[in-house]
Amino acid sequence: MRIALFSTCIGDAMFPDAQKATALILSRLGHEVVFPEEQTCCGQMHVNTGYQKETLGMIRTYADAFADPSIDYVVSASGSCVGAVRERHTRIAERFGTAADVDGAHKAADKTLDLPEFLVDIEQRTNLGAFFPHRVTYHSSCHGLRFLKLGDRPYQLLREVEGIELVPLENFEECCGFGGTFALKNAEVSQAMVTDKTRHVKDTGAEYVTGGDSSCLMNIGGALSRQRSGIRALHMAEILASTKEHPWTPETAAYSKEKML
Structure with missing residues (x-):
């Protein structure tokens, strides 16, 4: 196609x-x-x-x-x-x-x-041959959860990743507080929401929090960084693209078609 x-x-x-x-x-x-x-x-x-x-x-x-x-x-x-x-x-x-x-x-x-x-x-594929030997939790973005109704599709894909330890996130359905301009117009409310979200992320003991929206991950990852939690935010596409031959690491996060195919 x-x-x-x-x-x-x-x-x-x-x-x-x-x-x-x-x-x-x-x-x-x-x-x-x-x-x-x-x-x-x-x-x-x-x-x-x-x-x-x-x-x-x-x-x-x-x-x-x-x-x-x-x-x-x-x-x-x-x-x-x-x-x-x-x-x-x-x-x-x-x-x-x-x-x-x-x-x-x-x-x-x-x-x-x-x-x-x-x-x-x-494609009717859940196993993409991915390899990511880390403890990971998944954040369900509001639009993916409520507009697109993704359901467990992301979990189906992540569970098939070799080496991953996928741990559940408490109150996964709650907004991270970003909401585009909402975070600017209602900064204090947004801050309270992302504080709740990062507390639940840290409770999982995960090394990485992943999801399907870079905006949410930017918000969550920024808060985790300011808290010096050591937990990184990473888009799930990067996890699914990581293989044993070409693993994702913080030092080699630049993908190129020549390197990865």
Whole structure:
């Protein structure tokens, strides 16, 4: 299949390793991975802040970027951005856009999937040959849990990783407190929420906390770092891309197709 990688703003600018790892996983499964360069922000942050009509241009750009009929699926390592595309693009297009906007939004949304959805539902694979001999706990992001309803798909994938010790996280369904602009507008509430989340993470005794949203992991990982906990936040795509031959370590986190395939 021909798969387009949707890298997202935060992934492209701040967490490129998760995007490279996603492309590597898809390539190893035999798919052609393409990266439409015209892609840009999905508009999630703007919608959350109340600028729905103003987001219409971003929705058009997203639809145009992935409109190529030769693209079978659009895959992203971000449950929140995929949730925005699937849950909001069509509604905003229907409310403010033209018939062409509605058609484009639906076509793009229908083939946009979060990485665990694609691997478990489409590829029907949970064992990717990954190797990660560490104690790990998983954080369920709000969008992945409630919008996409990922369920246990991430756990199915992580349980198959050789060497991993996957430990449950208490109150896993609770928000980490990031919420995009929520963390800025309601800083004290956000801080209290991430303090609760990091307490539960530390209680697991894990070396790493993983998840499917870089924004959540940035929030949790930043708090853990300030607390000098020694626990690192790591996107699950990087765990799934790690193998015995090319293991992930903090010192060799830069993936490249030449090194990893």
